Amino acid sequence: MKIQALGGCCKKSTANYENAVEAAKLCGVTDEVEHVSDMNEIMKLGVMATPGLVINGKVVSSGRLLTTKQIVDLIEKAK
Amino acid sequence: MNLLKVIIDFISNQILGMRWLNEVVGKLLKVLFGETFAQGRWGLSIQFFIYDFIKIGILLCVMIFIISYIQSYFPPERTKKILGKFKGIKANILGALLGTVTPFCSCSSIPIFIGFTRAGLSSGVTFSFLISSPLVDLGALVLLTSIFGIEIAVAYVVAGLIIAVIGGTIIEKTGLGNNIQDFVYNGESVDIDSPELSRKERIDYAKGETLATYRKVFWYIVIGVGIGSLIHNWIPKSWIQTVLGQNNPFSVLIATLFGAPFYADIFGTLPIAEALFAKGVGLGTVMAFMMAVTTLSIPSLIMLNRVVKKKLLIAFIVVVMIGIIVIGYGFNAAQIFFT
Numbered sequence: 488m489k490i491q492a493l494g495g496c497c498k499k500s501t502a503n504y505e506n507a508v509e510a511a512k513l514c515g516v517t518d519e520v521e522h523v524s525d526m527n528e529i530m531k532l533g534v535m536a537t538p539g540l541v542i543n544g545k546v547v548s549s550g551r552l553l554t555t556k557q558i559v560d561l562i563e564k565a566k
Numbered sequence: 567m568n569l570l571k572v573i574i575d576f577i578s579n580q581i582l583g584m585r586w587l588n589e590v591v592g593k594l595l596k597v598l599f600g601e602t603f604a605q606g607r608w609g610l611s612i613q614f615f616i617y618d619f620i621k622i623g624i625l626l627c628v629m630i631f632i633i634s635y636i637q638s639y640f641p642p643e644r645t646k647k648i649l650g651k652f653k654g655i656k657a658n659i660l661g662a663l664l665g666t667v668t669p670f671c672s673c674s675s676i677p678i679f680i681g682f683t684r685a686g687l688s689s690g691v692t693f694s695f696l697i698s699s700p701l702v703d704l705g706a707l708v709l710l711t712s713i714f715g716i717e718i719a720v721a722y723v724v725a726g727l728i729i730a731v732i733g734g735t736i737i738e739k740t741g742l743g744n745n746i747q748d749f750v751y752n753g754e755s756v757d758i759d760s761p762e763l764s765r766k767e768r769i770d771y772a773k774g775e776t777l778a779t780y781r782k783v784f785w786y787i788v789i790g791v792g793i794g795s796l797i798h799n800w801i802p803k804s805w806i807q808t809v810l811g812q813n814n815p816f817s818v819l820i821a822t823l824f825g826a827p828f829y830a831d832i833f834g835t836l837p838i839a840e841a842l843f844a845k846g847v848g849l850g851t852v853m854a855f856m857m858a859v860t861t862l863s864i865p866s867l868i869m870l871n872r873v874v875k876k877k878l879l880i881a882f883i884v885v886v887m888i889g890i891i892v893i894g895y896g897f898n899a900a901q902i903f904f905t
Binding site for chain 1 (some may be wrong): 641642643646669671674675676677678679681684726753754756757758759760761767770771774779
């Protein structure tokens with residue numbers, strides 16, 4: 488499962504990435520969570536508001552800081 | 567009809583303005599420190615400070631929660647798709663309206679600008695969006711109602727939208743809107759379907775935004791209420807009248823030029839606006855001050871500088887300031903004419 492945490496600009500984005508890493512561990516996802524901070528890369532995914540979360544190429548959240556639990560729910564839904 | 571007025575006044579004064587809270591704090595200070603202190607300058611300053619701080623804090627939390635909930639329906643990606651379907655002045659107006667309800671933090675302003683431009687949205691629409699965002703706020707509408715009443719609050723919002731639409735149109739029609747950095751155009755536009763949110767997700771989002779905003783804005787409120795208190799109780803009315811009163815034809819200019827370099831959240835400017843208005847400063851002058859302080863901020867201008875060329879950046883600042891000054895004089899004139 489490919490998980491990408493988008494956003495490199497501020498504390499919210501970093502927190503979002505850290506929560507994604509934790510959530511991935513809790514769900515037993517072994518692939519490393521990718522932290523995308525380059526603006527062009529983020530825009531290529533169609534996201535304009537960070538923090539964002541992409542699972543297997545699909546944007547599941549944009550503009551919101553997600554809690555670990557919320558990311559766990561999203562990962563489970565994507566399985 | 568009379569009953570309706572009574573109800574609206576009640577909502578303005580007691581629910582939003584929380585005048586009863588002012589009474590309570592005043593009585594409390596009298597009980598704790600005695601009548602002389604409570605009625606003296608320090609006592610009144612402290613009373614104002616406590617009352618205004620609590621009032622703004624509560625209003626802020628309630629308003630941000632409701633607004634964030636509404637904003638969860640308007641992510642920037644959806645706004646971009648909606649705006650792409652309209653052309654001309656309709657698109658500008660829609661851009662200005664959506665600018666008020668689309669949430670984004672200052673670091674997203676660059677991707678949003680780039681995204682809108684690459685999607686083919688005209689510079690006019692993009693700038694109408696960017697101008698109305700900080701200028702017009704649903705929160706401002708409610709807070710202004712608490713001080714000035716609903717008619718003035720609505721007038722403020724309408725004025726802000728007009729500045730946004732006209733400003734965007736001017737920037738586009740004069741060709742200034744073409745002075746965008748080249749790299750902005752280099753890339754494709756990607757449309758995505760914004761994820762559908764459940765009610766619980768919306769509530770969680772609204773809660774998060776409320777907490778984050780309160781923390782971020784806390785010091786602005788403290789400083790704003792402090793300055794408001796100073797104006798209320800320490801600065802002589804005559805000084806304020808001389809510089810910002812209705813008899814000074816430059817009052818709006820002074821308010822705008824003084825406010826522009828500073829940035830504060832609208833919640834922080836309210837106590838200052840309140841205090842100035844109470845000291846007889848013209849309505850338009852007060853509004854110009856609030857608009858100038860909230861619209862132009864150094865961080866957002868730095869961001870904008872990265873995506874547009876100098877010419878356009880300056881045009882943006884000038885257009886917004888002229889718009890504010892015109893609205894300021896307009897409201898001052900209306901106030902004199904109608905009261």
